[in-house]
Amino acid sequence: MSTRAKEILVIIMIVVFSLVFYFRKIAGGKExxxxxxxxxxxxxxxxxxxxxxxxxxxxxxxxxxxxxxxxxxxxxxxxxxxxxTQKITISPEVRSLYEAVEKLPPGSKVLVSFDYDPPSAPELQPMGESFIRLCFQRDFKVIIMGLWPQGPQQANIAIDKILEDPEMQARNLRYGEDYVNLGYQAGNEFVIQRMGSSFKSMFPSDYRGIPYDSMPLVRNIRNFSNIDFSFNLSAGFPGSVEWVQIAVDRYGVELGLGNTAVQAPQMYTYLNSGQVVGLLGGMNGGAEFELLCDYKGKAxxxxxxxxxxxxxxxxxxxxxxxxxxxxxxxxxxxxx
Amino acid sequence: MEHFALWLAAFLTLGIISFLYKDNAWYKLTESIFIGLSAGYWMVSLFWDNFYGKFWVNKSESPYLYVGAVLGLLMLLRLVPRIGWISRWPLSFIVGATSGLWLINYFSSNIMKQIEATILPLFSAQFGSGFDAGAAAIIGNLVIVTGTFSGLVYFFFSKEHKGAFGRTAKLGIWIIMITFGASFGYTVMSRMSLFIGRIDFLLSDWLGMIL
The missing domain is CATH 1.20.58 (Methane Monooxygenase Hydroxylase; Chain G, domain 1)
Incomplete structure (x- = not known):
């Protein structure tokens, strides 16, 4: 049989296999x-x-x-x-992030920046889901933003999934009061710089176009001094490095990081120096955090x-x- | 529509994976679609968020915004050969402003703070508090101090790497190689994670074989 014939045969097998399992799924086939x-x-x-x-x-x-x-x-x-399932051991950097969040009193305002796009979602989406879920469980107020255009969309996907859970539905979380998505703002690190003096100047309206002042959660938030904790999910530039350099070292924000595994080794220097309180590195970090949160997610x-x-x-x-x-x-x- | 979207996503995912077999037309088509979509998405996103959003929807009264807009327009003069040299003005502004900002940020966060974190008490948890650190902390501190010192020695080229100095430099290159190894290991983990993500899509969302 020629190579071309073998290739065509493989493609036909893939198509047949896909059709069989796809129709099985439509017919209600189990996992x-x-x-x-x-x-x-x-x-x-x-x-x-x-x-x-x-x-x-x-x-x-x-x-x-x-x-x-x-x-x-x-x-x-x-x-x-x-x-x-694999036995997962908790590393000190993941535990320290969890403990930093646990110390916050109910009602604390937590800023979560989704600085990634769909290609990095397999690593970072589970972290985002488990972190926001933990925030809701602890009655924190969650403010979401993104320095990457698709970041706030990833946040919406995470929130939709979290709100499918009956436990979360029972909390009756309200948009604008318990959480907001301020959306994406172009300008990379300069957005963080400007947020140091005014959030509203960078986000005059939220993701849906609702004016900043009309949302009870953020109405009284002027700058980083009104934020109790920040968490950054980053897949590159702009991301964790910029948040550390500007938000932490210039404005004194308490910051935790969730990074792709490629980025994580670079962030350990910031962890060792105490510039960040904790780090979730790659899928492993996400799985450890899920274990601490008692939540079995995709990581x-x-x-x-x-x-x-x-x-x-x-x-x-x-x-x-x-x-x-x-x-x-x-x-x-x-x-x- | 949902079925079509799923099949399209699966078709494109398999197209990218097909490169592992060999470079082929299916892969090239998928790659071209991805590049075209990315470029289009960025252009549309930046136009609506940056330009339309700031000058029409949330019209700012800040004069700085208009300074930025003028500088942006000057950048476009690069397209007119006769007056293209004007585009160097906004470019010089960007280079100057960015380097000025980054100089301070990097010096503070990546130099001063890191030097501070490297000057460690070898046998105690805090300076001047005696021998109260655990074995793990002592070993960790010794590794950081020795690793940083020997790594710096390796990059000191004003003296020939011979004798004790040479041996320290050799230790430095070992430390650097171990760091690269750890970094490479993390990169493998990251790439595997991305591949797991696509396999999960194919087996879960598309074919429903797993939940």
Whole structure:
């Protein structure tokens, strides 16, 4: 069979598979969860196949890069069907953020800045959901804003999801009194700078176009001095660095951070120096915070996939190194 | 409409993933749609939020806004070759204002505060309070102080890296490499998270195989 024919066959299989499961979903099909036995058998097969690849590598038969991609795809997808959950240990930076929020009295005004867009949502959305949920549970007043255009939309998605929960519905949270979404404001770090003197100058109206002064929650909030705590969810610039440099170091705001894993190492310096009170780094940080909040969100759900993928990557790093050193030795022997 | 949106999103997601097999027309189409949409979204967003929003909807009486608008218009003169040189004025304003602001911010937050956080008591929780720190804190403080010092020594090129100085510089490069390793590990975690997000969309929102 030619390569083109094989490619067409794979595409047809994907389409058929998708149609079958899509119509199954429309017909009300339930979610698929493996039994313990099936899950363990699959894990054993994966481990055995990796061992086989190692043996083949030692014998001099190298695998292609596509095999690595397929393995990563499989180990990311399979754990989503498995009945296990991963044991999560709370790190000090996540605990300190949680404790800083816990210390706030009911009615505290908390500013949450959603500085990310949909591509970073898998990491940051669970953090946003669990943080705002915690704020509502503690009767804090939540003020949302964004330095990225899609940030406030992500906040709306988070709030809609939180308000689906009957416990939250029972609280009868009111827009404008318990929470507001001030929306996006262009200007990057200069927005934070101006908020130091006047929130209203940067957000004359909210996300829906409601004038700033007509909302009871923010009517009396002039600048950062009226905010009790700030939380920044950031995926890059403008984001956490700017919030630390301007809001924290210039205006004395108490700040917690939720960052993508790429950004997190940079933020540890701010944590160590006491410029931020806590840090949620990547999906792991989100899962730890969910555990502290006693809420099982998507970060907790995804952690098993995350760990499986790391183990497979480590296995392939070992296999790659074996191939590299054996290859080096063989070529050295050939040279002799 | 919901069905169409789901299938379109799945089609585009699979199109991007198809690059892992090889560069192909499906991937190129998806990539072009993404780039075009991003550029269009930014233009529309900045126009309605910045220009229309500030000059029509929430009309500001601040004269500074109009100064900014004039500078913005001067920027567009770059499109007219004969008077394009005028666009350097707003550019110089932006460079000057930004560097002035950032100089203070970085000096305060990333230099002074970080130096302060590096000068640590090695064996106590606070300065002058005796030997009261736990083992973990002592080790942590020693790592920070030694790591910072040796890392700085590595970047000191006015003296040849030989003897004790050379060994300290060698330790410095090890510390830097470990830092890069940690950073790379976090980057892998981040990329995996994004991929998990798309797989979750395909298996949950699109096909309903998981909740």
């Amino acid at each position: 698929i969860i493996f039994s313990n036995l099936v899950a363990w058998v699959l894990i054993a097969l994966l481990v055995l196949s990796l061992g086989l690849i190692l043996i083949l590598t030692i014998k001099g038969s190298l695998i292609g890069r596509r095999v690595v991609f397929i393995y990563v795809g499989i180990v990311l997808a399979l754990p989503l069907f498995m009945p296990f 907790t759900k995804f952690m098993l996939s995350q760990s499986f993928s790391h183990m497979v990557i480590i296995a392939f790093i070992i296999i790659g190194n074996v191939a590299y050193f054996l290859g080096g030795r063989k070529s050295a022997l050939k040279d002799k």
